[in-house]
Amino acid sequence: MRPIELSIGAESTIYKVERWGKEFALKWRHKKPYLHPEIDRQLRTARTTRECRMLNFARLNGITTPTIHAVDLTENTIMMDYIKGEQLKQLVPVISSKRLRSLCFDFGRTLAKLHNSNVVHGDPTTSNFIVDSHDDLWVLDFGLAEWNATAEMKGVDLHLVRRVLETTHWDVQEAMLEATLKGYVSTIGDEAEHILSRMEEIRERGRYH
Ligand SMILES: Nc1ncnc2c1ncn2[C@@H]1O[C@H](COP(=O)(O)OP(=O)(O)OP(=O)(O)O)[C@@H](O)[C@H]1O
Ligand SMILES: [Mg+2]
Known part of the structure; x- marks a missing residue:
């Protein structure tokens, strides 16, 4: 299955992807051309890191959030469960x-x-x-x-x-x-x-x- 775009926001694009016969959501924080490249990179990495930690922390505290399966801090992507709804x-x-x-x-x-x-x-x-x-x-x-x-x-x-x-x-x-x-x-x-x-x-x- 080719990745399907689920949402294109100001900060990120979300794709639905299939791996190992299962559906996942891939959140990619892309470059923003209007920001200084180094500041842009730091911001995207900081938000990606924060998001992963918080998603896990929230789930440990009984809040339903998608499970994370992979993180790439070079590309600033998070692969998580796709939530059907x-x-x-x-x-x-x-x-x-x-x-x-x-x-x-x-x-x-x-x-x-x-x-x-x-x-x-x-x-x-x-x-x-x-x-x-x-x-x-x-x-x-x-x-x-x-x-x-x-x-x-x-x-x-x-x-x-x-x-x-x-x-x-x-x-x-x-x-x-x-x-x-x-x-x-x-x-x-x-x-x-x-x-x-x-x-x-x-x-x-x-x-x-
Ligand atoms: N794990 C997921 N499963 C299903 N849909 C998802 C998932 N993650 C994101 N989406 C869809 O993509 C949309 C945007 O995702 P998210 O809010 O994480 O990114 P965003 O770039 O911050 O978007 P926005 O700028 O609109 O807030 C969500 O509102 C939801 O519809
Ligand atoms: Mg959002």
């Missing part, structure tokens, strides 16, 4: 409001699990979450994730979620946010109030500066 982003406009609420509850719970292991995702968009045929959520795209997350950093992650809902899913944003935060609070534990107030503060700061 749909981006949460694609499903939002076509599913029932009941299913949407349930997926958002899970979206929030998954973020909370990640935060409970003191990791923030850094780019929690609905295209970075894949829904499989069992309605389980898979988390992708850990190139901007960070360890040792503080309540402030977790608040920023939630603020980013709210921004994504406002811009990408504006017509159902209230229902999505409510269900997502419900799921988040159900799992985050004692820190919930503190993190949610950080999220509000960050929004206010953004409004007046």
Whole structure:
């Protein structure tokens, strides 16, 4: 099977490839012509390394992420399991409001699990979450994730979620946010109030500066 392009982003191209009779996703962080070549190389390698470590760390902490099978830090590629499913982003406009609420509850719970292991995702968009045929959520795209997350950093992650809902899913944003935060609070534990107030503060700061 020839590689099939699954996605061409600003940072990377994702291919579906077949090896050993199985399907894999190959993420390739390609060169960016507008950056200084050395800075570009360092950035791509740093993000590839970070993504691999974070994907593994998250999985060890019970978050469903694709398993990595090979990494090449010269080409900046990661070969991982291909997750058969749909981006949460694609499903939002076509599913029932009941299913949407349930997926958002899970979206929030998954973020909370990640935060409970003191990791923030850094780019929690609905295209970075894949829904499989069992309605389980898979988390992708850990190139901007960070360890040792503080309540402030977790608040920023939630603020980013709210921004994504406002811009990408504006017509159902209230229902999505409510269900997502419900799921988040159900799992985050004692820190919930503190993190949610950080999220509000960050929004206010953004409004007046
Ligand atoms: N392991 C995988 N299995 C299935 N699909 C995948 C996999 N990895 C990536 N994809 C698909 O490719 C898309 C882009 O992947 P990813 O988010 O990792 O790269 P990206 O370059 O950061 O993209 P963007 O800039 O759009 O965030 C995902 O939204 C998903 O649809
Ligand atoms: Mg992405």
